[in-house]
Amino acid sequence: MRVEQGTAARAFAAMLKGLYERAGSPPLAAVVRQGRLQRPAVGLSTSSLSEWLSGRSVPSQARVVQFLVSFFAQQARQAGRAGAPGGWSRLWEGAVEERRQRRGGRPARPVPRDGPALRAPVRGRLVAELQPEEAFSRWEVHRPVDVPAAVPGALPLYVRRAHDEMIRGVVEQAVGGESQMVVLVGESSSGKTRACWEAVAELPAGWRLWHPLDPSPARALANALQEGIAPRTAIWLNELQQYVGEQAGAGAEQVAAGLREMLQDSTNGPVLVVGTVWPEFWDTLTASRVSGRPDAYAQARALLEGKAVHVPAAFEKQELEDARTVGGHDPRLADALAHTATGRITQYLAGAPVLLERYRTAPPAARAVISAAMDASRLGGVTLVEQEFLQTAAEGYLSDDAYDALGENWLEDALAYTQQPSKGVRGLLSRVRARPAGSGRDGFRLADYIDHVGRRERRFSAPPASFWRAARSHLPDAHLVRVLGQAAQARWRDAEAAGLYQRALDLGDLQAGQSLAWLWQERQRAGEARRVQEQAALAGDGDVLEDLLMPLLEQEEYQQAEHLVREASARGNATAQLHLARALTLDGETQEAARWYAEVARCSDPEVLRAYAGDLRERGDLEEARTVLRAAGDRRALGELAALADGSAAEAEQAAWEAFSAGEATPLKELAEQAEADGRSADAARLYRDAIAVFERRRRQREAGVALIDFEMGGRSLREYLEPAVLPMASGQTWALRQLVALLDGTQGAAAGDGALREVAEAGNAWALEQLLRRLRERGQAQEAESLLQSEVARANPWALWALAHRSLRDEQVPDAVRRVLLERAAAARGRQAVRALVERAEQAGLAGEADQWALHAAARGYATPLWELVRRREQEGRLEAAEQLAWQAPASERSWVLRRLAQHRTGEQVMPLLSRAYDEALAWAPGLLAEHLEAAGEFTQAEHFARLAADAGDRQALEDLAARRKDDDPGRQWQAMLTNGLTAEGTPAVPW
Template identity: 35%
Template sequence: MTDDQPEAQEFDGRESALAELRDRLDAARAKAQCDQTQLAKRASLARSTVNRALSHTAPAPSVNTITALAQALRLDPDPLLALLRTARSTPSPEVLGDCEADGVPGRPIAECDPLELEVHPAAAPATPRASHPKRAGLPTYVPRPHDDRLAEIVREAKAGQSRMAVLVGTSSTGKTRACWEAIQPLAEEGWLLWHPFDPTRAEAALAGLQRIGPRTVIWLNEAQHYLGARQGSGERLAAALTTLLQDPTRGPILILGTLWPDYVDAYTALPRPDAEDTHPQVRALLSHRRLDVPDRFDAATLDKARTAAVNDDLLLQALERAPEGCVTQDLAGGPELVHRYNSIAPAARAVVTAAMDARRLGIGLHIPHDFLADAVEGYLTDAQYDLLPDNWFEQALADANQLVRGNLAALRRVRPRPSRRLGLAEAPTPDSTCPVYRLADYLEQHGRTTRRMQCPPESFWHAAWVHMDNHEDLARLAEAALARYRLRWAFLLHQRSGCYRDLGEDCVGKFVVAQLTGAAAEAVVTWAAEEGETWAMLHLARVSWRDNDLETAEVYARRAADADDPEGLYYLGHIREDAGDREGANELICQAADHGHEQALLLLADAFRSEGDTANEMDAVREAAEQGSLAGLGRFLTLLQEESDEEQFAQVGWQVAVACGLPGMLYYAGVRRDADRTSAPEDLVHRTVGWPGPVTLTRIAEEMYHRGDKTAADGFALEATAAGEAEAWGELVDLRLETGDVAEAEIFARKAAAAGDTLALLLVAGAHEEAGNPAEAEALAQEAAAAGDTDGLLTLAEFRMNAGDAAGAEALALQAGRLGNAEALLWVAEQSEKSGDINGAEKYARQAADGGVFTNPGYSDVTYGEWLPAQVAAQWPYGLDPDGTPSPAWHLSR
């Protein structure tokens, strides 16, 4: 026997199984006296799907297709599926098809199973009619308006143009199913589908993207796990996808993704001018590639669904259960999951609740068993806990894993699959001794809504501290603890995450310690410094320097410098200068500059300038600019202008400006404009930045506004709105209010509100209130509130308070608080303190803290403690414990 005979036999076996499968199906079709069109109607499949399933030249059909055909032809599906498994068994590497042999990721769409691609299954009808065959997991698909645009994108891809679409909607709204239905025309053309997911989705995508071939669908379901990956992976992947889309030699490619609206908002929100831009590549990638999927069927779609439901019991019963149009959620089993959650035994409900809190506060998709085992205790009352049997936790997990309608479980165990990647090293096998669990999407969203004003118990935070190893999860939990003023857990979790070691003082000093007051802050910082944290040493050096205690300041600055922190060298230089040691100060500043310290470089440039050493001054400011310093860039461009070398200014100046990002490029544009008054600002920026997209146009408008160039800002904002960027309307509202044109601001605010930005209405309402137009102000605030913006209720409360109606104001603010607006509760706390009701102030401040009111103070120089009523802050010097009581001193706790 030759070496290739086993492979040939293997190939023949698969082909024989596939041929027999098709012969059995075709014989049953003939016996049933129906053609392929009639069979497609019986099985609720596309005519082309049936044709491919019976054709001896097409790839093997999917499990879903075979099951549907078997049911339509009254055949036992098990023997057919056994033949299919043989036909689809993984061949030896030597006999793989061309794509697999070359290491090209993906497999033919026709061989893919939608359930394996995370299309939500649907349960069997509760009372199927005998005249209707049972369906294989998926109901009849009812197209909606977004499907038309998606079909157009697929046609463009089929015609040879690389395209991308991201379907955006809340949980179980049919996003993934829409993608699956849309690509069926590509299946007929032999396109491949690649679903990267192992070892993690982002890692798999980054590793395999360079091997993607033309005519491939890249399947990024739940795209937050790709585009939102930490450590820069999401940004790198977004950049790589953008490059792939723009490379005609690798197309056509179709990229399909799904996202929840909250993730899209987080990725596309423009950063404040003083904040880091964490998602520029993702924001650019998503621009104009978003398709919104409504959470319910509109009237026209409901009519189509009722027509389709004549032959589909699944769809018919879903329509009967979902009169308000939430059909897809019902089909996915969402309501049944909530019912199950509310009715299961207390221990199982406690486990699911702990998982809900884990997901909403930042833990990843896979929740460790040991974390749940320790966290759940605090979710049970003493009476419930006393009655538990010995094996209560495992029984609770089993109860939570029970399936409901739609084959969904509230909390299911995740079974890791072996690596299936080709041409790559095998990923390490997850530790099978530490199971992980995943919360159902629908319950995750339910928990985010129903528990948004709840702070998890002590056991939750302690379990995270003990059992969570992922530093990104720990960092998110630390932020969640800080948002709830649980400062001790914020400090300990953030310290254990290790993130602060890369980010320095801003990540810990301002993260936690700056929220402490008086002796509490001093004690914690001193302890951290003794533990070897350079951010704490620098904090103490600054405080001592400010208090003119140069000896202590030098001790701490020296310790930081000895730990290789250039900030320590910089402060040592200042301290030595104040002590009269100018020579020693210069040497230390030079050392800090050698380490790339921005401020040290600028001070060094000052020294060179005073000595008339222009060449070294230019080198110093250029290095500072290349570190991202706009001040350094400005000085560098000024020096270039002084040399009157236009070519150097145009080439070198631009290169250095690019290193400072968009603000640097805009700064460069402003300098050129000032030097050449004949150029219009808009033309100059377009020449400088390139031809920006609508998101970038809005960012440019914001930058121009903050630089005081209102005219240019207005022009760019208008250009962005014309290109379809909704956020730019809000920028135009700011500009009109700045010039006092409240009437036109109101026009733009209504356009912003129509695009979903009701904040613009409240800004104009505030302007009307200041102008003495209370009726107009209240009308706009009510309009925002009616649109679901609880800030509208809070604004109304402020207006009522200004009018002297304290009781009415409090009622409105408390209504906003009940709807999840924690800031409204903090406002009530402030009003309570002003009226002398300290107990009420503490009560509402605690409720606001439970709801995460301190998520973002809006600007860096305000500590969270300053948000609290003064007397409340004085009672909480160390923050709160999880149960809401003031924390005792905790700086030495480990």
């Protein structure tokens, strides 16, 4: 029986039919065929399309609606007509909800304004259906060593450690409804992946586990983030650098931004993201920006803030006791305990000793193949090497005698040795076969633990020429070739770097073109630099095109400029196409200009599209400008789109919310301020409250993963502490609350804003609580302020606990025992300043061990300041050995940084033992500092030796500085040749190139 459609259904049908007609009313069969071409396919039929267009029914699947609107809008724009109207997704939601209610169903949960409107595809396996045996394949848990005894299951019995409790806290928050992310940071085979497996196994019914892998890890995740992630999905990001690091290629920051947006948006939540990463990759992703250099990981750094859980390499004393208890029920654990004296249980279980023995005893050819794979991974993040690469690269790792002794089938024999399993553990290299239906390649993957060994043992070794040649010839991924070019350049192998950059540019990597042009410019080879820039411009680099055009136009070389623009336009450079369209418009060739403008409209560069929209606005074509801005889709474009909204108040508000959800708050702020100025206080208050709700959800998500909260206090009195702006929220996130308070004060009375502040403060917002306390004190309501503070203390509010503890530090009447309890409560509530105060008090009381423990506890949670201050204080007191010993105890993620700072503060003979140990421990910065100090001591031969090692390790500065100081006393012109041309692969001065 046909059900009469209501208002929303009719509106949606009218929108869809109008868009279909603007698309030229294509045959329904053609639309069905186009749906089948999508990946994954969109299932349609001509009868269902006819039903939807006539308004007799409403499509129920979000992805179907998304495809239809996108397809029809694209066809309409190509025909010169308007695309999809704003708010179409709301029309569909309303139609679906209307149909549900007419059928007697429950109303659907309303979709928040700042979230996606369509249901996301379901991915992954139900956690409840996962079997332990599966952990070793798709989920990449290390297979345990075999033992000659019956075992209780595929996986060894699990021993919970301190980090497991931290992970479970995050999992519980996700189960409770808040999207969360946690990243386990630790050395190879330290138990990171197994800890993740155990944590997700406790997810309740309905949760799924999904591992993005195909066509590549980063691309699979990027595609999914664009389509949306279904609620109750746990995303498995083992080896996080493959998703948001250099190994992810050009899309790394896009993936990081997408993950940030997903975690901040609760529309389709909750979602749980679990990742693992080695400390060196974590350090790269989270390192502070260096002034004057591109910020390669801005989005990743913001994403990962407060997300780390550090996994120690060895079991602590109590954990070992627990392992012995469990070991009585699992012979694999018992075997590990019997063969490890340092607590490295997980490494033994993962077969690390077995792998290491086979690596140490490998025949020369096998050792060469392994070394080539090690260098590919550590220098370029190449996780899958093909056989041709190994064959070309390996020869340079062999001595002359070993190379002459190679048999006819040396490569096959070497690969057979590396793939041989032992004690149930996979070999040094594992064969990876591409599936026929996938887009992967055949190749070999280095064992995780041996990769870890290679990063340490080959830290100060540069690859031979055959390695760089193999990279140029046999690596098909442009961004990996570029990364290896950067590695060569860091080692002063500039000629090798130039060849790799050129290969990467030929493969389409535009960043490689920038690096190569810089290398040529540094050598004053302007012609070569221009050739590279032209190649990059023709390949689509708009910035380089602008750099090339500017001098041509300034010198009035218009013919050459026009030739460049036309050739770049013909090859698809959107910037060039925009320039050409503008020039043709000025020349009155409007028809030809329109053709090029149409090409611009099809590009995906937001900056170019925004510029095109500016042209349209100047011509008065506001409707098409809106279409182009919507296609651009970035924060600035949506902000401009909101500024162009000229429909109803509801449409203007919808546009403002779309911009707000993308991070552009100005349109919504201006909308609320205009409502306030017009006397529509209720509308203004509603907009402010809605914005506050979004900011609050993001604040809770941001703080949930922060191990230690910084309240930015310092040594002030409580009165001074409660002054304005002492504790700002994240930049740009206080305006809504501030203006709501001012609005309420102005319309309802001087204290009316207290209610809004109190409501937000009770949700845990420290800024709101601070503001409310300040207002109460300014009005003379000190008793009420104190009562409020005490009530928040009782609720374990972290800021309130620290405020009380801080006051106790300033009040001599407070007993020391009470002061200590208050500080420990604040520290337990994640207050950075409380931990710092506890460290200082323990040190002053002569309790060095207690001070160490508090400082190390904070450093393990990403707050190394107290540890460094403690190390530095002992250094200044002349307790050099104690300072150095504490520095070496720092967690792996902070140790190198603390030790380097300590070394930089020491002089003369005092620093040499520390630098020697740092070199023995393969810390990358050690050779460079050793060279500097040895040269100052007159040990020139030793200084040169370590400067060359530093260059081989990727720190060319020490050797460059040495060469610059010695070039004037250089009879053989070796140092001058080095300064001019760099080094060969073997480390000798290179010839001109």
